Amino acid sequence: MTNITLESLCGIHTLSAVEYGHSDDGQSELFYFTLDGITYCAEEDPDDGYRSAMGSLTISNKQLSTNIPPTKVLCKMSEEKYVDSLLMIDILTQKIVLEVGTDYTEAYYPVFVAAWKPKNLYCNISKEE
16 A cells, blocks of 8 residues: 555545544554545554554545535645644635644654544534524
């Protein structure tokens, strides 16, 4: 499998599926998302001990079961100083709907970031808001 960089996904895309999972051996978390019909898998580094940085980002053949209405998102890297993550921002709500990468705020204990915020999708915003 070819590793992909988070930076290579920057730009406008269509997000259509998101799903959490675990590696076959149960040693690491997996976070799948589909952009422009291509499913990506972000894997927590299984050899990171107590720390949990993102290990790899690859293209996956997995068929995701958690589909959402196709949503245009702006993908950009976080501007936070100690965070290496890709933000996906719903074009219509201007809110973050997905974040994936590593938070290095606590240098000794980096954290694998796999945050899915479906409430920020345009399709989930109340008409009263």
